Amino acid sequence: MIGESMYQELILEHYKHPQGRGLREPYDAEVHHVNPTCGDEITLRVKVGDAGKVLDVSYEGQGCSISQAAASVLYELATGSTVEETLAVVDEFTRLMQGRGQIEPDEDVLGDAVAFAGVAKFPARVKCALLSWMAYKDAVVRSAE
Amino acid sequence: MTSISFDVEKIRKDFPVFSRELPDGRPLVYLDSGNSSQKPNQVIETMREHLALHYSNVGRAMHVLGAESTDAYENARDKIAGFVGAPSRDEVIFTKNASEALNLVAYSFGNPANTDPRFTLGPGDEIVISEMEHHSNIVPWQLLVQRTGATLKWFGVTDDGRLDYAPGLITERTKIVSIAHQSNVLGTVNPVAEVARRAHEVGALIMLDASQSVPHHPVDVTELGADFVAFTGHKMVGPSGIGVLWARAELLEAMPPFLGGGEMIEAVWMDRSTYAPIPHKFEAGTPPIVEAIGLGAAVDYLTEVGMDAIEAHERTLTAYALDALRDIPGLRIIGPDSLEQRGGTVSFAIEGIHPHDVGQILDDRFGVAVRVGHHCARPLHLRFGIPATTRASFYLYNTTGEIDALVRGLHHVQKVFA
Numbered sequence: 001m002i003g004e005s006m007y008q009e010l011i012l013e014h015y016k017h018p019q020g021r022g023l024r025e026p027y028d029a030e031v032h033h034v035n036p037t038c039g040d041e042i043t044l045r046v047k048v049g050d051a052g053k054v055l056d057v058s059y060e061g062q063g064c065s066i067s068q069a070a071a072s073v074l075y076e077l078a079t080g081s082t083v084e085e086t087l088a089v090v091d092e093f094t095r096l097m098q099g100r101g102q103i104e105p106d107e108d109v110l111g112d113a114v115a116f117a118g119v120a121k122f123p124a125r126v127k128c129a130l131l132s133w134m135a136y137k138d139a140v141v142r143s144a145e
Numbered sequence: 146m147t148s149i150s151f152d153v154e155k156i157r158k159d160f161p162v163f164s165r166e167l168p169d170g171r172p173l174v175y176l177d178s179g180n181s182s183q184k185p186n187q188v189i190e191t192m193r194e195h196l197a198l199h200y201s202n203v204g205r206a207m208h209v210l211g212a213e214s215t216d217a218y219e220n221a222r223d224k225i226a227g228f229v230g231a232p233s234r235d236e237v238i239f240t241k242n243a244s245e246a247l248n249l250v251a252y253s254f255g256n257p258a259n260t261d262p263r264f265t266l267g268p269g270d271e272i273v274i275s276e277m278e279h280h281s282n283i284v285p286w287q288l289l290v291q292r293t294g295a296t297l298k299w300f301g302v303t304d305d306g307r308l309d310y311a312p313g314l315i316t317e318r319t320k321i322v323s324i325a326h327q328s329n330v331l332g333t334v335n336p337v338a339e340v341a342r343r344a345h346e347v348g349a350l351i352m353l354d355a356s357q358s359v360p361h362h363p364v365d366v367t368e369l370g371a372d373f374v375a376f377t378g379h380k381m382v383g384p385s386g387i388g389v390l391w392a393r394a395e396l397l398e399a400m401p402p403f404l405g406g407g408e409m410i411e412a413v414w415m416d417r418s419t420y421a422p423i424p425h426k427f428e429a430g431t432p433p434i435v436e437a438i439g440l441g442a443a444v445d446y447l448t449e450v451g452m453d454a455i456e457a458h459e460r461t462l463t464a465y466a467l468d469a470l471r472d473i474p475g476l477r478i479i480g481p482d483s484l485e486q487r488g489g490t491v492s493f494a495i496e497g498i499h500p501h502d503v504g505q506i507l508d509d510r511f512g513v514a515v516r517v518g519h520h521c522a523r524p525l526h527l528r529f530g531i532p533a534t535t536r537a538s539f540y541l542y543n544t545t546g547e548i549d550a551l552v553r554g555l556h557h558v559q560k561v562f563a
Contacts, residue, residue, distance in 0.1 A: 038518050039532040062532050064499035
């Protein structure tokens with residue numbers, strides 16, 4: 001019963017009490033991403049300040065506990081860091097998720113996001129975890145345009 | 146009441162999959178037959194034997210194996226014709242699935258090479274479907290509308306999951322009505338004979354997506370009053386890769402061919418061809434031979450168990466499931482709450498818990514296989530204002546004990562997310 005270990009306390013906590021949820025002004029870019037296989041969706045905005053500092057990530061969406069908690073964790077990790085730092089976290093998170101459970105995650109880089117390590121063993125759920133993170137990456141690229 | 150005539154434990158022994166365990170010793174509780182059904186030994190063995198001893202191409206080989214293969218393939222067509230009450234075996238067209246059968250009919254309309262007025266289609270003409278359709282009975286018609294400039298209209302769905310049937314939607318401009326016989330999400334059985342009468346009254350044709358009805362109820366295509374009926378093998382204890390289009394012979398003869406190729410022709414010149422008589426006119430290329438033969442074995446199996454008995458057994462299971470699910474706090478059944486005109490497919494939403502999480506925990510902890518998501522019926526879910534549902538669907542091999550396992554699982558899911 002490895003699957004239930006996927007539902008780490010931290011994930012359930014973020015799902016029940018999402019951080020930073022809701023769309024806010026001002027923002028530099030807004031994106032809308034969907035997962036066509038399950039209908040999960042997210043609208044996400046980013047506001048980037050001086051020296052590439054991420055001032056705000058705001059989002060609204062619907063989906064399973066994994067996709068919603070991932071967005072909440074993303075909000076906590078991204079705000080206050082620089083774009084460059086956060087993209088390194090996104091890359092490590094993507095590597096972990098696509099590693100089929102075979103990858104040792106770098107906790108120093110991932111912080112709380114390491115709680116999603118169990119999700120990587122479930123190919124059907126990897127897209128849930130990555131939805132908001134891919135949306136964030138897309139929004140950051142667009143905000144620089 | 147079904148326990149005397151219907152021995153579910155004996156039936157389960159025919160299906161090898163029920164003798165296996167899932168990892169960690171969990172028993173398999175398979176409640177996803179609306180998605181695809183499991184296969185009995187009788188089907189597996191028939192296919193194995195044909196592949197091992199009788200296999201060759203059909204319809205063209207002048208040798209013993211060719212003759213045996215052709216006989217078995219055409220014999221399967223006879224069995225399927227009998228199973229759905231087709232007046233003629235030539236009205237049974239093998240396709241790869243129900244989607245192909247639906248597309249075949251959609252492509253028959255608005256083809257400039259065909260002048261039969263029943264199949265001409267252009268601006269001002271109308272096609273009628275419903276909001277409860279599977280994507281395979283929506284998208285082919287959307288594509289047809291894009292090709293021809295015709296208009297797509299649809300019946301809505303009521304709050305309790307019934308077809309919001311308004312005869313007035315079908316008018317003199319309607320060329321074809323295409324609706325599900327039984328909804329793959331709601332379980333609703335639609336009043337198709339009534340809709341067919343209305344369609345014929347205005348000179349329109351009617352197609353039924355019977356993918357969810359033919360496996361579970363005795364179906365007689367002429368009693369339904371339909372012109373076209375599509376269904377698929379893998380949902381009726383047969384293999385995947387084989388589906389069926391039944392249509393009235395006179396319509397099949399009037400329709401243009403769908404796919405061109407070997408076996409569908411009579412004579413070919415460099416600039417033109419004439420076509421084989423039905424059914425082969427619509428079976429271009431080497432067909433799924435062993436799959437068709439497997440489907441023949443599947444209808445033999447279902448007939449031997451008895452479609453009336455299967456229907457009654459599923460009705461018992463559905464009544465049991467509706468009663469049990471009603472008692473779960475925060476659970477909302479999406480579809481009819483009563484047994485009237487409904488089959489053994491029960492979809493539901495649980496307050497505050499996403500279906501993906503429900504499905505994951507049911508599978509992982511209890512071995513309960515259900516389907517979660519929009520079940521290829523996104524417009525229907527939009528209609529109910531929910532992104533997804535959890536769906537349990539029953540078949541001849543399911544037991545009330547398995548529904549108990551589902552209910553225990555759902556209580557546990559609620560505990561995890563409490």
